[in-house]
Amino acid sequence: METESKQQILERRKEIEQELVDMLKETESDFTLDHVRDAIFHEEDNDDMMKVVAMFDRGGDASELSNVLELVTDAWNYFPHKVLGGISPAEKLLEYNADIK
Numbered sequence: 206m207e208t209e210s211k212q213q214i215l216e217r218r219k220e221i222e223q224e225l226v227d228m229l230k231e232t233e234s235d236f237t238l239d240h241v242r243d244a245i246f247h248e249e250d251n252d253d254m255m256k257v258v259a260m261f262d263r264g265g266d267a268s269e270l271s272n273v274l275e276l277v278t279d280a281w282n283y284f285p286h287k288v289l290g291g292i293s294p295a296e297k298l299l300e301y302n303a304d305i306k
Contacts, residue, residue: 214295218283224276228261232273236260245284246291254281 209217226238244257254277261273282294289297 209295209299211296211299214283214293214299217279217295218293221276221279221283225280228273228276232261232263232265234260234263241280242284245281246287248286248288254278257281 222238225241228234229236229238229241241257241260244253244260248254257277257280258273261277262270285291285293285296292300
C-alpha cells in the first residue's frame, strides 16, 4: 500500500463506500453500508474480515468472489478500526511514515 495524504485516504474511503453500496444492491444483500463499517470498526477475530465478505455472498462465481474480496480488502484498509484508536490502517501507515521521517 502506498503512502497517501490524509485527504487522499478520505477521498478513497468515499469511493469505497459508494462501491460497497452498489455491490450490496447488486448482490441483493440484506446488509447495509453501516453494517459493513460497524463490522470493520469492531473487529476482534482473525475471521472478522470473512464475516464482511459473507455479507455479499450469494453463491456467485469465482470472478464475483474476487471482486468482493478486492472491495472488502480496500474497505478493511481504509475504514476506521477501534483497535487502531479509531483510524484506518491506511491512516496508521501515514502516521508511521511521518514518525520515521
